[in-house]
Amino acid sequence: MTKAIKLLTALPQPQRERLMELAREVSFPEDTRIFEAGGTADRFWVIRSGAVNLDQQVTSQQRVTVASLGAGDLLGWSWLFPPYSWDFGAVAFSQVRAYEYDAAAVLGLCVEDPLLGLSVVRTVAEILANRLEMTRGKLLEQYSSGRRSPL
Numbered sequence: 827m828t829k830a831i832k833l834l835t836a837l838p839q840p841q842r843e844r845l846m847e848l849a850r851e852v853s854f855p856e857d858t859r860i861f862e863a864g865g866t867a868d869r870f871w872v873i874r875s876g877a878v879n880l881d882q883q884v885t886s887q888q889r890v891t892v893a894s895l896g897a898g899d900l901l902g903w904s905w906l907f908p909p910y911s912w913d914f915g916a917v918a919f920s921q922v923r924a925y926e927y928d929a930a931a932v933l934g935l936c937v938e939d940p941l942l943g944l945s946v947v948r949t950v951a952e953i954l955a956n957r958l959e960m961t962r963g964k965l966l967e968q969y970s971s972g973r974r975s976p977l
Contacts, residue, residue, distance in 0.1 A: 831952045832898035834872055834925075841942045848932060849925035854918040860901070862915045867904035868929050873897055876922030880914045893957060894919065903950050905929035 834842055852871070854860055861867075863883060878901055880893040892914060895901055901924065904912050910929075936943030 831949060831956055832872075833900045833946075833949055833953065835898065836949045836952070837942075837945050841939075841945050844935060844939065844942055845927070845932070845946070846925075848927055848935065850927075852924055852926045854922040854924070856918055856920050858918045858922075860916040860918060860922075861912050863912050865912050867902060867910045867912050869926055870900065870902035870905050870929060870932075871924040871926050873899050873901055874923040874925060876924075877919040878916050878922055879919045880916050882914055889915070892961065900950065900953050903954060905932075906947070906950055 834845070837845065849872075851874075854876075860871075860878065873895055875897055878895045878899075879891045880895065881889040881891050884890050901916060902912070904910060906929075932946070936946055
């Protein structure tokens, strides 16, 4: 499995500094729903401390945690791709402190500085590939342990 990629540490120093100029410090109390699947993805966060669970509603009564994120992790990538709506929900598993970014401002900066834009897109793509690999591993583990669905 590949090493988890952290957005801010993966960017070169000058680009990280430009991105940090747009950061706003926020916090979420434990059990706060940060966003819901299907909602408008107009911002994203880099977690400074605490933990966030990404979840998917599978029935009207049941949510399944699909990933857990912690310090340094990117929370939210749907702001980068049309139709700009969240694919999962997110809830603070513990008290969370994060840098919040307005998606429109970051996208504007990426247009203004194409090298920064390319770095952001490449880094987010690496993060998504890593999360896909982790999800694949979890699915293989679940189904190889005898919990198979009928065909």
